[in-house]
Amino acid sequence: MSPFLLPLLLVAGTANAQDPCNPPATGLEDLAEIMSLLYGYTDEHSANPGNFCPDDLGRPLNLADADARAAGLSEGDRNDAAELLADAASTTDEAHTQALANAAALLDALLGAAMADKDDYGPILDAILRMYADTDDPMVRRQIALNLWRRGLDDKDARVKAIVEKYLPKAPDYDHLLPKGTTEVNAVLHSGDDGFKHSDFKAVFERAGATVTEEPGGDLKVVYKVKPDDPALPEITWNLTIRDAGWPPRGVLDGFASDDVNVSMYGNHSQLGTSIDDALKRTPKNATSTDFYWMDACKSKVFASRLTQAFPEAHFIYTKNSEYFHDMPLAMQRGMVALTNHYDYREMDRYVGSGSLFQGHNYIYPDDEKKLAYFDQDGDGISDAEDRIHDANPGHNGELGSRAVHIANTYMGYSGAYGSSSEDNYRPDGVFDGQPGGPVTKIEERKDAYGQKKYFVQVSDETLGWDQSQRTASIAAEIGRHWGESHRWSADKTEAGAFLLGGAVYDVWNGGGYDTYNKQYLPDVSINKWDLGKHLDDHDFVTSTKLSEFQKYLKDQRAPNP
Amino acid sequence: MTSLILVTILSLGAARADTCTDLSEQRLVAARALLDESIETAAIDRSSIVERARILLERTADEDPACKAAKSLHKQASRMLKEAEPISLAASADDALMHALVRVEALEQASTPDREEIETVRFMLAELGSHFPGDERVDALVRRVLAVQQGADPRGEK
Numbered sequence: 054m055s056p057f058l059l060p061l062l063l064v065a066g067t068a069n070a071q072d073p074c075n076p077p078a079t080g081l082e083d084l085a086e087i088m089s090l091l092y093g094y095t096d097e098h099s100a101n102p103g104n105f106c107p108d109d110l111g112r113p114l115n116l117a118d119a120d121a122r123a124a125g126l127s128e129g130d131r132n133d134a135a136e137l138l139a140d141a142a143s144t145t146d147e148a149h150t151q152a153l154a155n156a157a158a159l160l161d162a163l164l165g166a167a168m169a170d171k172d173d174y175g176p177i178l179d180a181i182l183r184m185y186a187d188t189d190d191p192m193v194r195r196q197i198a199l200n201l202w203r204r205g206l207d208d209k210d211a212r213v214k215a216i217v218e219k220y221l222p223k224a225p226d227y228d229h230l231l232p233k234g235t236t237e238v239n240a241v242l243h244s245g246d247d248g249f250k251h252s253d254f255k256a257v258f259e260r261a262g263a264t265v266t267e268e269p270g271g272d273l274k275v276v277y278k279v280k281p282d283d284p285a286l287p288e289i290t291w292n293l294t295i296r297d298a299g300w301p302p303r304g305v306l307d308g309f310a311s312d313d314v315n316v317s318m319y320g321n322h323s324q325l326g327t328s329i330d331d332a333l334k335r336t337p338k339n340a341t342s343t344d345f346y347w348m349d350a351c352k353s354k355v356f357a358s359r360l361t362q363a364f365p366e367a368h369f370i371y372t373k374n375s376e377y378f379h380d381m382p383l384a385m386q387r388g389m390v391a392l393t394n395h396y397d398y399r400e401m402d403r404y405v406g407s408g409s410l411f412q413g414h415n416y417i418y419p420d421d422e423k424k425l426a427y428f429d430q431d432g433d434g435i436s437d438a439e440d441r442i443h444d445a446n447p448g449h450n451g452e453l454g455s456r457a458v459h460i461a462n463t464y465m466g467y468s469g470a471y472g473s474s475s476e477d478n479y480r481p482d483g484v485f486d487g488q489p490g491g492p493v494t495k496i497e498e499r500k501d502a503y504g505q506k507k508y509f510v511q512v513s514d515e516t517l518g519w520d521q522s523q524r525t526a527s528i529a530a531e532i533g534r535h536w537g538e539s540h541r542w543s544a545d546k547t548e549a550g551a552f553l554l555g556g557a558v559y560d561v562w563n564g565g566g567y568d569t570y571n572k573q574y575l576p577d578v579s580i581n582k583w584d585l586g587k588h589l590d591d592h593d594f595v596t597s598t599k600l601s602e603f604q605k606y607l608k609d610q611r612a613p614n615p
Numbered sequence: 616m617t618s619l620i621l622v623t624i625l626s627l628g629a630a631r632a633d634t635c636t637d638l639s640e641q642r643l644v645a646a647r648a649l650l651d652e653s654i655e656t657a658a659i660d661r662s663s664i665v666e667r668a669r670i671l672l673e674r675t676a677d678e679d680p681a682c683k684a685a686k687s688l689h690k691q692a693s694r695m696l697k698e699a700e701p702i703s704l705a706a707s708a709d710d711a712l713m714h715a716l717v718r719v720e721a722l723e724q725a726s727t728p729d730r731e732e733i734e735t736v737r738f739m740l741a742e743l744g745s746h747f748p749g750d751e752r753v754d755a756l757v758r759r760v761l762a763v764q765q766g767a768d769p770r771g772e773k
Contacts, residue, residue, distance in 0.1 A: 408699060
């Protein structure tokens with residue numbers, strides 16, 4: 054430890070001086086100083102050498118405070134601190150995930166300060182990469198890699214590029230999907246009534262030369278031999294089952310991340326993300342599977358936060374926007390050709406999206422960093438694009454809030470009154486201690502990880518126990534209100550639009566808590582949810598015309614009775 | 616077609632002068648076959664097949680930089696792609712419109728048209744309309760569905 058650090062120490066009583074950790078920590082003598090410098094517990098913390106336990110590093114971390122403290126250190130002290138943190142991490146086992154995650158976050162704070170000061174950040178980066186190599190904890194490794202991605206170092210350092218690619222993979226895991234010698238692959242496409250009715254699976258696959266057989270019960274069996282363009286690759290016979298998963302869909306993850314099926318697809322409605330509810334209940338999670346799934350429903354990005362929690366290393370392809378039934382079978386058939394040709398994701402995007410798809414580039418492939426905005430791996434309610442600390446035990450299911458924010462975004466995008474440019478302006482930003490009957494969101498504007506100005510939405514913990522319709526509707530209504538106020542809508546229009554935006558959720562899901570929703574956001578007018586539906590269009594969206602009519606309706610309701 | 620034959624002849628000539636590996640030569644043959652196929656295939660698939668040829672040629676050029684024939688054929692494939700894309704998209708629209716027409720006719724012939732089916736077809740046409748604004752064929756189908764809907768539900772309510 055540099056002697057220059059010593060004067061900075063504020064020594065106080067140890068957190069638990071009489072109860073040294075068991076087993077005693079070794080090699081952490083100087084960590085006390087780092088804790089004092091970076092943690093913000095200087096008034097209560099001890100620099101008592103040798104008395105630090107891994108758990109001490111797991112205490113709640115105020116990262117903004119740590120950033121400020123790191124910024125105040127000299128280059129030499131930052132480098133020393135990074136070395137010590139990496140040493141500390143190397144003696145901390147996986148049982149202390151939070152301690153490791155905090156160490157990684159503190160290292161990121163040091164790196165950020167060094168980069169801001171244009172110092173040589175090499176020693177800190179080396180310490181971070183050493184920690185990455187030393188830890189086996191998959192969530193901590195993920196956090197380290199994404200923190201380095203956020204700093205833009207994957208473009209500058211080959212070592213960083215290699216570890217970031219694990220989380221933003223450039224290509225499907227062909228060693229797993231099509232191991233050497235593979236000539237046949239089983240695949241499944243989960244669809245349903247509307248998928249069969251509106252997507253011409255049979256014609257598309259037959260035109261491509263496949264044999265399509267209708268099974269009793271309505272499933273289609275497709276045998277599709279694909280000769281790769283590259284003579285160095287083998288021909289693959291795809292045995293594809295296109296199955297009717299029913300409505301609401303059942304088992305659309307059946308066989309996924311198991312030994313049975315490595316390539317799966319979904320081709321039907323999203324229903325604001327609830328299409329995977331049943332599947333997530335019945336399909337075991339798998340932390341390491343790199344199976345491939347084309348999630349081809351409208352705006353299936355709203356599925357991402359839950360799917361990445363269940364299958365953090367699987368390769369899902371999501372949609373950004375509505376998906377045409379016309380495009381689904383074409384995308385699926387081309388997906389098989391792309392896999393047979395061992396395309397990477399950029400090649401897949403070019404080929405699948407070429408020409409005849411109405412929205413050829415509607416897909417978020419696994420290498421697309423924008424996907425991180427929809428992920429919430431640790432469930433703390435903050436999107437992975439912004440989340441610098443893996444929260445080993447958030448104490449609440451913040452994913453419920455982040456999902457609701459994403460659904461509100463998609464509904465604004467669908468709704469003509471708000472316009473497609475309104476979509477994805479709101480980003481989930483965690484959970485706050487709310488009050489019963491109080492606001493359910495706190496919204497602030499700042500730049501996101503991609504450098505764009507966005508509105509960050511914290512969600513009240515009060516909402517996490519509500520029916521998901523009420524939670525989503527309330528969050529959507531407050532986001533809608535914020536949008537109206539930010540865009541100088543009249544108070545009447547803002548109120549009416551916000552109420553309709555949230556009310557649309559009830560028209561789709563028909564869940565509980567509507568009366569409370571009505572009282573909270575339209576206290577002086579009682580309107581039942583069936584009548585509310587008449588103020589939405591056929592697809593439950595808020596159009597400009599319907600919004601004007603609803604404003605008039607509210608005015609009439611409030612007019613004094615002669 | 617003429618331009619493709621010319622390109623094939625030119626690229627074959629170039630390949631002989633190059634030092635392409637055996638594998639690259641095989642890939643060039645495969646890429647040319649794809650470009651030929653793209654002319655003969657259904658218009659809806661044309662651009663995607665040209666894109667496959669382009670990707671194969673890029674891989675060939677990356678792995679075998681001395682194989683100049685791969686680069687020159689790639690240039691030609693890129694020109695072909697520009698021509699093919701609008702053709703494929705138009706064919707795709709025709710395909711979707713045919714699909715919609717069948718559905719609209721079924722609605723018109725039904726003694727009691729299904730309300731959900733009416734809504735779904737309307738939704739599909741709205742999607743088509745947003746993708747091909749001003750397309751008279753889409754507008755005509757929308758009017759026919761509206762007529763069916765008014766017959767099915769004179770109040771026009773949801």
